[in-house]
Amino acid sequence: MLTDAQIAILCDIGQSIAFSDDRHGELFELIADGYVERDGDIYKLTAKGQAVVMDRGAGLDEA
DSSP states (O other): OHHHHHHHHHHHHHTTTTOOOGGGHHHHHHHTTTTTTHHHEEEEEEEEHHHHHHHHTOOOOOO
16 A cells, blocks of 8 residues: 555656655655656656656646
């Protein structure tokens, strides 16, 4: 079960919002669990991460 803080991180990543360094521990858990992937210096949601954000009603703008 994801915490509210982890869901907030997913939303931030989906909206390309930077987050503070103190959240990296949770970020690495999200990567290990398959919600986020790293592409160079950029973090992006996987399909699994996008599904969580959309299920929570926090839809992301798709460009």
